[in-house]
Amino acid sequence: MGRTSARGRRNGVRAARTAAALTQAELAVAVGVTRQTVVAVEAGDYAPSVYLALAIAQRLGGTVEALFGEPSEADRPGGGIEEEAAL
Amino acid sequence: MTAAEDEETMRREGWFVTAAGVVGDLGHPFYDEERQRDVWNEASAVGLQLMLWLTLAAATAMVWLGGAAALPYAVAVVVVDGAAAGVTVGYARRLGVRVEDVGGVLRLRLVPYGVLMVGLLVGVVRVAPPGGFFGGFARGMVLGSVGVVLWMVVSGMRARRRQGRDGS
DSSP states (O other): OOTTOOTTOOOSHHHHHHHTTOOHHHHHHHHTSOHHHHHHHHTTSOOOOHHHHHHHHHHHTSOHHHHHOSOOGGGSTTOTHHHHHHO | OOHHHHHHHHHOOHHHHHHHHHHTTTTSGGGGSHHHHHHHHHHHHHHHHHHHHHHHHHHHHHHHHHGGGGHHHHHHHHHHHHHHHHHHHHHHHHTTOOOOOHHHHOSGGGHHHHHHHHHHHHHHHHHOOSSHHHHHHHHHHHHHHHHHHHHHHHHHHHHHHHHHHHHO
8 A cells, every 4th residue: 555545544635625615626626636636535545634624624624633633443442453453 | 974964954955866856757746645645655666566575576587488588678677666665765765764674674575576586587697698798797797786785784793783682
């Protein structure tokens, strides 16, 4: 897996974007990236830079913490790798 | 190197980084888009590694198939490989990214390099003329390569022992 991976981290970008009635292409233009980058961010395949995360949050009217702060399965207490290993 | 020295090094780009930027066309607007840049960097790393494997394989084949007559061409290929790898490491180092952990470099992925390198060096020893520029160069290349490999193995084992002590 490449360095650009966000290792399956969930985020709230897709939900916030649809709530704001924006298409992926419109959000991409607004924050100055390609549509493919927005797709990758929403899918959790790409961890955006702090500047891109701020731009996305600003355009969607939220905060970076609200959009990207949700812990991944592996980070949750009692969840993730240890729990899987115990099964 | 201290943190202040690292910062100063990265701030002062110098002719090498400027020239490398021109060679790599790093001022192109393509690099402004961060994911494009990241993905392209990964693709370039894959391409560089593949190029090193293929050219080393080509040099080995030249020596074994072409004999002494192919030696200058094989040496030229190895020198070009070394220059490309040197610029890559030098550019990263100039911007504060150093491969200091030799133990982390010693991994199974180096086996193809090792096999090709041994094949090349054995071929060079087999066909190198007893005297002359290329004979001396070939012998120097063999000795230098063996020295570098020994240094990497010893440094790697030391680094791993040190990490083991620190971790326990």
